[in-house]
Amino acid sequence: MPPFPSLEKALKHYYGYDSFRPGQRQIVEEALQNRDLLIVMPTGGGKSLCFQLPALLKPGLTVVVSPLISLMQDQVEALRDNGIGATFLNSSLNQWQVRHREEAILNNKVKLLYVAPERLVSERFLPFIDLVKHQIGLNGFAIDEAHCVSEWGHDFRPEYRQLARLRQRYPDIPIMALTATATERVRQDIMTQLRLANPQVHVASFNRHNLYYEVLPKSKNTYTEILLRIRQEKGSGIIYCLSRKTVDELTFKLQKNEINALPYHAGLSDEERANNQTRFIRDDVQIMVATVAFGMGINKPDVRFVMHYDLPRNLEGYYQEAGRAGRDGESAKCTLFYSYGDVKKVEWSIEQRTDAKEQQIARHQLRKVLDYAEGTECRRTIQLSYFGEFFAGSCGNCDNCCSPKNTEDWSTEAMKFLSCVARCKERYGMNYIIEVLRGSKNQKVLQNKHDELSTYGIGKDRTAEQWKMLGRSLLHQGLLDQTTDGYAVLKLNPLSWEVMRRQRSVHLVVTAFKKKASEETNLKKAGVEILFDKLRKLRKKIADEQSVPPYVVFADSTLKLMAQMQPQTLSEFSQLSGVGTYKLNQYGERFITEIKAYRQEQDLGTSPSKTKKSNPDTRLTTWELFEQGLSVEEIASQRQLKLTTIQGHLADLIEQGKPIDLNPLVSPEHQALILKAVRETGVSEGIKPIYEYLNEKIDYGEIRLFLAWWRQQQQERSEQMLNSNKG
Known part of the structure; x- marks a missing residue:
């Protein structure tokens, strides 16, 4: 392995990137310190690099636990195409292939080994890992899709629970658990089940800035809507359905309309599923119509749209499935078609479960999906609050934010609602509170003598749906709490009392569904x-x-x-x-x-x-003129080049380490604003997100210059720290 003066140099050598994404560098540094880690980072955020780069920089082998054969193969192919020694061992290999790969591992030709959880902890395979540890060294375990260990996660897999044996057998080997989604409850469960030792926990923002979210009513015209959208889109797309039957029917209709589509569900043979997935990943077909069986194994970064033809069963699953779009950071669209009939289907399937606890969890998860589908606030506010992340709203990239809307003062109604929760002793759910407010003669209300409360019947002027809209809004805005043990009992918090004391007003967004396409990032020329x-x-x-x-x-x-x-x-x-x-x-x-x-x-x-980036000679000419005291405008005029071209020259020279004073190029006031935008958005590479964050008030050229200077400063600090540590 060649020596690297900094982590950035290693990053460029292996992956071709000049800088880390937000959070990656710190995680890599802690992994190199052999710490246990729990990483929660959204799809497309760069989780894989967090364990791959440390594996390349440390002696010995890293074992990566992955649940699906297709996922292992994709990651290994990508690593090998970067010249990195990686392999997998799974049931797709014959005995000779397994033996050949094991020899390569023992000969220190492999840095990353991908295996399924059940293989790793089997009595036949653990002795081989013991031999690896003794002969070449074992530097860590990376548990990918770690949410599978928790029954509160959206994709619980019992075989993941067996991974607790790793800590018992290899107490000194660090474990890194990684997942794209995990609520606080799931995070605690992961740490407990995997027996992580005082782990450092990194939870990145779940906000996917590049995704446009929308919910549309499902009707008899929905198929026509889907067909039109597919024909307008150039890129690949996934359509999720709840049942195999719907997948087959929709695929047949699309193929009949000359759309290149294939199905994917558990009713197909292993060979058919693998072949269809391969054809989709390799751009031989445009559309994959699938049940949720399709998803975790997909590592395709250029999916431009994801549609949910049916209502998802839980919000975590929806976030993961919709998140298959735009993993490359480019614009993508996520559409959910919603109908009351789908709700009934999910409720029926929940009733078929025999385990009472499973039913309880499933009902809680369905309620959160309905909150999202029927919500009138910013879609991101609703999504992110589910994961415990506050988002102020007005994202500008969802249907609720992009549709015309009216805001109404519902402070009085909010006081009535919260007062009713208080007078009912914080023991009931939303539907019950609404029944009391609307003066219901429900037997339970009468038995509890809640018809004698002062809040009984004071909400007759509003419909049950309006009260439900208010209740959901109070939850999303943090003005009311709800238990998460499956029963969803409403609880007051300090902000609730501020509303009831008239110290805080409550406004509701009242809007109708209105479709608005997201702004696509197109190549202009x-x-x-x-x-x-x-x-x-x-x-x-x-x-x-x-x-x-x-x-x-x-x-x-x-x-x-x-x-x-x-x-x-x-x-x-x-x-x-x-x-x-x-x-x-x-x-x-x-x-x-x-x-x-x-x-x-x-x-x-x-x-x-x-070209955007000129050759060294023309850049040096620009630098020489700048050193002579000419302004950017004067240089552009003298050289008969665009202003942005000259700014680009100087930005390139800054990144090369030329001693260029930034102040004449970008005013200190603009520098402060751009720096704030970098910190708020977590973006240090792309110019457009910064430009949009600043409401287009600072031009591209100045932003580019500042980012070049800022990255250079970061690199210099990193190298100084590295040198001081060596000293």
Whole structure:
């Protein structure tokens, strides 16, 4: 392993990225200290790198627990395509293949081994792990999809409980548990079940900024709506259904309408499921229609839309399934079709369960889904509050925030509602409180003598649905609490009393469903779009040659950078985010040849000013003029180049370590605002999220300059810390 002066250098070497995503660096540092860790990081947040990079930097083998064969294969393919020694052992291999891979492990040719939980803790396999520990060293266990260990999680798997044996057998080997979703209850369960020793817990924001969320009423016209949307979309999509029958029916209709779609559910043979999944991942088909059996094994980053044709059973599952969209950070859309009939179907399936505790958990989870589907507030506020994260609302990227709306003062009604909860001694759920408010003659109300309360019947002027809307809003705004033991009893909190004392007002958003498409991030220039399509075709060709998914070669985001910057040398190509040392050597020449051919077709020549990132000579000319005291505007005028081009030159030079004073380029006031935006959004690479956060008041060029300076400062600090630690 080559020595690296900093973690950033190692990151660039192996993965091609210039900087870590929010939270990753600290996790990697703690993993290198051999600590137990619990990582809760949303889909697309970069969980895998958190255990992969430490595995590469530490001696010995890291064992990764993964629940699905397809998931293991995807991750191993991606690692190998970065030149990293990785393998898996599962039931898809014959005896000779298993023996061959075990020999490679014992010969120290493998850094990451992927196995299923039941194989890892089997009496036949543990002795092999003992041998690995003795012969080459065992540096850690990474438990992926760790929520599977908890019965309160959305995908409980009993075999995960057996992993507690790892702590007993290997007490000194650190364990890292990772999952995309986990409530506080599930997090505690994970730590208890896996016997993590004083773990460091990292919970990243669950907010997926790039996803547009919407809920639409389900009707007889829903299929036509789906068909139109698919025909408008260029990228891949997933449609989730509750039953196998619905999957087959919907797939048949789509195929009949000449949509390239395939089904996925437990009723298909293993071979059919594997083949359909492979064809979807490799972009041979556009649409996968599936039950929830399809999802956890999907590592496809460029899914542009996810639709839920039926109501999901729980909010965690919905978050995970919708989160299959936009894992590459690009814009994507998540649509849920909702009908009362679907609610009845889920309730019926809950009644079929024989275990009372399972029924209790399922009812609690369904209530949360209904809160989301029927909610009128920002979808993110409702989603994130489920995971214990506060979000102020007005995300600008969901139907409730993008639809015209009216805000009404419901403070008086809120006082009535909360007073009724208080007078009922905080012992009942929402439906019961509403019955008391509306003067119900329900036998239970009369038996409890709640018809004698002062709040009995004071809410007759509002419908039950209006009171329910208010109750949900109070919960989402944190003005009321609800027990989570399955019975959903309403409880008052300090904010509730502020409302009842008239110290806090309550406003409700009153809005009707109105569809509004999300703003797509499109490549603006037709020429760039043409080149992007050519590069996608080349990527698909290379992927087919190697029998791997296209995204394993390069992500869409990297292809877009190629199309925009149009590098024409290996040196320029290596500067792209997502191009590491291995991929530079493996693919660089082929992509550069394609770019040069395109430029020749378009008669663009080799003029560096046509690309976003110019060659070193033209950048140095800009620097020399800047050093002479010329302003950016004067340099642009003298060189007959755009202002943004000159700003780009200087940003590149800052990242190369040139001593450029930022103050003449970006005012201190603007620097402070941009820094605040970086900290608030957690974005230090993309310019558009910062630009939008600042309400488009600071231009792209200034933001780019500041981010270049900020990243350089971060890198210098990291290297200083590394050197001081060595000293």
